[in-house]
Amino acid sequence: MSKILNWDVHGMHCPSCERIIEQEVQSIDGVAHADVNMGQKRLTVTLKAEGNYKEGLKQAFERLNGHGYTFQRQSEHAEAPTCDATKSRAPLGKRMIRALFFVAGAGLLFGVVLAPFQRMVPAASGNLTTGAMLFFGIIASLSTCLASTGGFLLAYTSQASGTQRKWLVHAGRMVTFVAGGAVLGSIGGALPNLTGGFYGWLALLLGIGFLIVGLNLLNVSPSMASMGIRLPKSLNKLMDTVLKSEKPYTPFLVGAVTFVIPCGFTQTAQALALASGSPVTGAVMLGLFALGTMPVLAGLTAFGSAATLNRPTPKAIVGAALFIFAFGQIDGGLTVLGSPVTPSTVLAGMTRPAIEATAIPVNAQEQTVEMRVIYGTYQPKNLTVKKDVPVRWVIHGDDINGCSRDITIPTMNIYQVLKEGMNVITFTPTKSGVIPFSCGMGMMRGTFTVVE
Known part of the structure; x- marks a missing residue:
C-alpha cells in the first residue's frame, strides 16, 4: 500500500516553481508521484511500496533550499526530512526600501545611460523595429520566460544525449515562433480595423500585467498565479507527455511546445503579432523575439540549472526593469484613451x-x-x-x-x-x-x- 506525505512549501512565485519542485522530487528512487499546489503551498508525495526515499528527499530539499524553496513536514512526528534553513521573509518595509533602490537604479539607467535606446520597448502596435523585438526577447529571457520556458527545456535537455538533439530543440522553437507569428498576423489582418481605443486598452492591460509581475519579482506583492490567474494545470500534463516521448522528432516538438507555455512576455509578443495584421510582419516579430531569447536559453540548456532562476538579486533587477516598462505602457495607454491625468501629465505639472x-x-x-x-x-x-x-x-x-x-x-x-x-x-x-x-x-x- 502506497504512503502519502505532505509538506508546506514556501518560496514559490509562478507555475514554473511547481514544475521545478515536482521534477526534482519525482526523480527520487522510492517516489511514485509528486504534486505541488502553489495556491495551497503544499507538496504531496506518493511513495512506492518499496524503496528508500528519505536520503533522496533530504538531498533534493537541500538543493531546492539553496534556491529559495523551504519545506516543512505537516506532521511534527513524521519520519521525513524537513528543510527550512532559509531566512524568514523580511518585513514589508525593508522589502519596499530594497525595491525602491532597484527601481531608482533602473530609472537612472534607462533615463540617463540608455536614453538613446528608450524607444526599444515594444509598443502595442505592429510598427516595431528589429532592435525593439530583439531587446524585448532578451529582457524576456532574463525574467519569467527563463523560469517557465527555461525550466521546461532544461527538463528535457538535461536527459537528452548529444549536442545535435539540444540544438534541434532551439530550431523547433525558432521555426514554430516564425510560423505562429505568420498565422497570428494573418488572423489579425482578417479582423476589422483596430482603433486607437483598442491599442490604448491593450497597452494599459500590458502595463498592468508588467506592473504585477515586476512587483512580484521585487518581492513586494503576490504573483498572478497565486491570485488564480494561470493556465490550467492540464497543460503541464501535456508538456510532460511530450518530454517523455522518445520519437526521433521529439527534440523539435519540445521546442515547438514552448509557443504555448504560459509566459507573460511570450503572450505579449503574440498579441503584438496579432495586432500587426500582417503575416510577414507577425512572422518577423515573433522570429526576432525568439532569437532574442535564444542566447540565454541556449546557455541554460547547455550549462545551467532551472532552480538558479529563483535567486533574489537577478529577480529584483528584472522586476525593476519591468516596473519602468509598466510605467511607459500605462502612460501610453491612458494617453491614447484620452485620460486627462496620466503619469506624464502629473510629472509635467510638477x-x-x-x-x-x-x-x-x-x-x-x-x-x-x-x-x-x-x-x-x-x-x-x-x-x-x-x-x-x-x-x-x-x-x-x-x-x-x-x-x-x-x-x-x-x-x-x-x-x-x-x-x-x-x-x-x-x-x-x-x-x-x-x-x-x-x-x-x-x-x-x-x-x-x-x-x-
Whole structure:
C-alpha cells in the first residue's frame, strides 16, 4: 500500500516553481508521484511500496533550499526530512526600501545611460523595429520566460544525449515562433480595423500585467498565479507527455511546445503579432523575439540549472526593469484613451517644460508652435500655449515611419495622419492645464501646457 506525505512549501512565485519542485522530487528512487499546489503551498508525495526515499528527499530539499524553496513536514512526528534553513521573509518595509533602490537604479539607467535606446520597448502596435523585438526577447529571457520556458527545456535537455538533439530543440522553437507569428498576423489582418481605443486598452492591460509581475519579482506583492490567474494545470500534463516521448522528432516538438507555455512576455509578443495584421510582419516579430531569447536559453540548456532562476538579486533587477516598462505602457495607454491625468501629465505639472513655445503677445490673434518628428521622438515634446488663443501647430515630419505616422490629442478629438514635410493642425485651448498628445499607439508622447 502506497504512503502519502505532505509538506508546506514556501518560496514559490509562478507555475514554473511547481514544475521545478515536482521534477526534482519525482526523480527520487522510492517516489511514485509528486504534486505541488502553489495556491495551497503544499507538496504531496506518493511513495512506492518499496524503496528508500528519505536520503533522496533530504538531498533534493537541500538543493531546492539553496534556491529559495523551504519545506516543512505537516506532521511534527513524521519520519521525513524537513528543510527550512532559509531566512524568514523580511518585513514589508525593508522589502519596499530594497525595491525602491532597484527601481531608482533602473530609472537612472534607462533615463540617463540608455536614453538613446528608450524607444526599444515594444509598443502595442505592429510598427516595431528589429532592435525593439530583439531587446524585448532578451529582457524576456532574463525574467519569467527563463523560469517557465527555461525550466521546461532544461527538463528535457538535461536527459537528452548529444549536442545535435539540444540544438534541434532551439530550431523547433525558432521555426514554430516564425510560423505562429505568420498565422497570428494573418488572423489579425482578417479582423476589422483596430482603433486607437483598442491599442490604448491593450497597452494599459500590458502595463498592468508588467506592473504585477515586476512587483512580484521585487518581492513586494503576490504573483498572478497565486491570485488564480494561470493556465490550467492540464497543460503541464501535456508538456510532460511530450518530454517523455522518445520519437526521433521529439527534440523539435519540445521546442515547438514552448509557443504555448504560459509566459507573460511570450503572450505579449503574440498579441503584438496579432495586432500587426500582417503575416510577414507577425512572422518577423515573433522570429526576432525568439532569437532574442535564444542566447540565454541556449546557455541554460547547455550549462545551467532551472532552480538558479529563483535567486533574489537577478529577480529584483528584472522586476525593476519591468516596473519602468509598466510605467511607459500605462502612460501610453491612458494617453491614447484620452485620460486627462496620466503619469506624464502629473510629472509635467510638477516640473517646468524642458522647451517652451515662443511667448505670445497679449493681443495676439493666433499663436504658432513648431515641433519636429525625428528619431522616434517629438522635439520639443513639451509646448506652452495661451488659453483662448487659436493655436497653429506646425509639425515637421523629418522622420515619419512606424508609430510616428499619426498623432492624436484624444481630449480634443484630434487625430491626423502625418506626412513627410510640413503638417499643420489648428485648435483652440479653452481650459488651462496640461493637454497630452501622442502617436496613435501612445508610445511617443508630449504635452501642451495651457496658461492664462
